[in-house]
Amino acid sequence: MGHRCCTKQKIKRGLWSPEEDEKLLRYITTHGHKSWSSVPKFAGLQRCGKSCRLRWINYLRPDLKRGSFTAEEEQIIIDIHRILGNRWAQIAKHLPGRTDNEVKNFWNSCIKKKLISQGLDPQTHTLLSSHRRTSSSSNFPNYNNNNNNNSFLIITSSNIPNNNNAPIIETTQTLSSSSSSLPTNYYDKAQPSVVQPPLSPIYEPPILDNNNNNSCMNSLLWDSGTAHHDAEDCRVETLLEYGQGLQKHDADEDDDEIREANNNIIEMNTNASLEGSNNANHNNNFDFGLLESVLYSEFMSHDINYMDELAWNF
DNA sequence: AAAGTATTCAACCGCCGACGT
DNA sequence: GACGTCGGCGGTTGAATACTT
Helix, strand or coil: CCCHHHHCCCCCCCCCCHHHHHHHHHHHHHHCCCCHHHHHHHHCCCCCHHHHHHHHHHHHCCCCCCCCCCHHHHHHHHHHHHHHCCCHHHHHCCCCCCCHHHHHHHHHHHHHHHHHHCCECCCCCCECHHHHCCCCCCCCCCCCCCCCCCEEEECCHHHCCCCCCCCCCEEEEECCCCCCCCCCCCCCCCCCCCCCCCCCCCCCCCCCCCCCCCCHHHHHHHHCCCCCCCHHHHHHHHHHHHHHHCCCCCCCCCHHHHHHHHHHHHHHHHHHHHHHHHHCCCCCCCCHHHHHHHHHHHCCCCCHHHHHHHHHHC
16 A cells, blocks of 8 residues: 555665665755655655655654663653653653654563563553552552652642732752752742642652662753743653652651652542543543643642642542 | 574555645 | 645554564
């Protein structure tokens, strides 16, 4: 069958030969690609424009990074995937030199299995049902015991404003003394929007790499203050901050209560993710509109109880 | 060493939205 | 508004390679 553009003439398919690569590379580097559909004709290739585009993006582009993914890249993928789902192109934008195809393949062949082996659902990043009730404190995922320098945030009613002013959310402790960490209060830095996290029971996102002191989530958050490439980036960063802001620590809680609360939040997140998927055009899309409307309006103008409710019904 | 099985990843497929006519 | 084309995306396939028996 092939694409419409492929039916017009005899089109070669399958793996690219070195000669074809050479032709495409030479053409693109000297002429660029104003129109992919005309590239094969002018480059002397028996391929469709789409195939040329794909070959260029995934293989010939000079700025591509080669080799296996680093632990840091892996953590970035997991962190962003937790928020965006299978939006590989968006995830790849946060990994210079990596393509969406590469990220997708890496996810499917590697990360997915790793998460499953840790008892986590790779789609929702929450505990698999088979791991929930049977989890003992020893095999419960390390939500509370990690070496990441994620900060614990204490949110009190006094720092929840009921107007549009930015809330002051204080960091009372960090878990790591690593000096390369995020600022002690990263809501302080100038940014286009300040996220008001909803009050919720204890929630600490699963930290998958206990040995990764320099959390990629944190570096991403920290870097976000300096460069917003486009609106989508802003959203990703805002969402990451939102997720981070959901963290709340209460040292006095009994362990069982903590686990119970975690399970409840996990349930909530699962539902939210599934709803997001169902509402979107593509599978696993996140409903940015919904989230943004909540982040930018609802949380900014309601009292704590209402925000609590929102958090639970999200 | 050979056969069978699992994994990886480049490339394809089909759908969608944007855009021009 | 209808239609066609194009670029972009996520899901899927299957050949090549790695691993196991």
